[in-house]
Amino acid sequence: MRAVGVWEWGGPDALEVVELPDPEPGPGELCIRVHAAAVNPTDTVLRSGGRAERLRDVPPPHVPGMDAAGVLAQVGKGTESGLALGDRVMAIVLPLGHRGAYAERVVVPADSVVRSPAHLSDAEAATLPMNGLTARAALDMLALESGQVLAVTGSAGAVGGYAMQLAKADGLRVVADAAPADEAVVKALGADTVVPRGSEFASCVRDVCPSGVDGLVDAALLEASVVDAVRDGGGMATLRGFDGTGPADRGIRFFPLYVRHYAREHAVLERLRSLAEAGTLTLRVARVLPAEQAPEAHRRLEAGGVRGRLVLRF
Secondary structure (H helix, E strand, O other): OEEEEEOOOOOHHHOEEEEOOOOOOOOOEEEEEEEEEEEOHHHHHHHHOOOOOOOOOOOOOEOOOOEEEEEEEEEOOOOOOOOOOOOEEEEEOOOOOOOOOOEOEEEEEHHHEEEOOOOOOHHHHOOOHHHHHHHHHHHHHHOOOOOOEEEEEOOOOHHHHHHHHHHHHOOOEEEEEEOHHHHHHHHHOOOOEEEEOOOOHHHHHHHHOOOOEEEEEEOOOOHHHHHHHEEEEEEEEEOOOOOOOOOOOOOOEEEEOOHHHHOOOHHHHHHHHHHHHHOOOOOOEEEEEEHHHHHHHHHHHHHOOOOOEEEEEO
16 A cells, blocks of 8 residues: 655655555454545654654654544454444544554554544545544543633644634633634634734733633643633643643643543544534645645645645545
């Protein structure tokens, strides 16, 4: 099968098309014929060597990709999934220790797979699993109640956008950041109040909520610089391991999020599919590129300003 991977860590041009044996699903696993794989920031971290220590015992090529959509191609022996061969499906893929989603075929646990949202394309479906689960996990950790206030950084991005829409479905009030060019998009995604993004985010939030917000999803990875937006005793969900080390203790609870812990939450992924079908979640595709243009996709993502997800076509 064709895949896109790296033999050595490096920049976008380290990515190349490789030929690999077709993977075979074992018990409890499904094999997907991938038609679309979303390109996420975590893929660039893997490609550049940011996961080198965790992959030191895994021989190259290393294949990135955590989001796949396509059709069910093969079922592992004795696996019960409620799916039939040929069904359109989407899945979250964990590339550490296995091959990622940048491949024509990928094997994943059955719990990581659900049907793709009806009437939406494979490219759209590929934007949902990892980012949607990340947003849902963040909100579950914060455990806010209807009527409370959530702040979101990186609100124009995929995780931030899903976090806002899920928060509104939970009955929360949302304060979000945006550049002037993104303000209309962020409002359309559900923000009740939009404040400028950047170094003054916390003070701008305090202008709106003088006591601070009840919870914060830091999708922009601003970390210590936005802690002051959270009220005493509030919560902050972070995406790259930030645990609050350094800021003064005001009883704030920090929740470093690792989406791999939600990778087999089948019921949660199924709920995300249902919300996407109903139009509650907006699946945004920036552009679809052929798999051979993966280096270009990584260059565009790292250059910034991409709204929605770039998607590779296989």
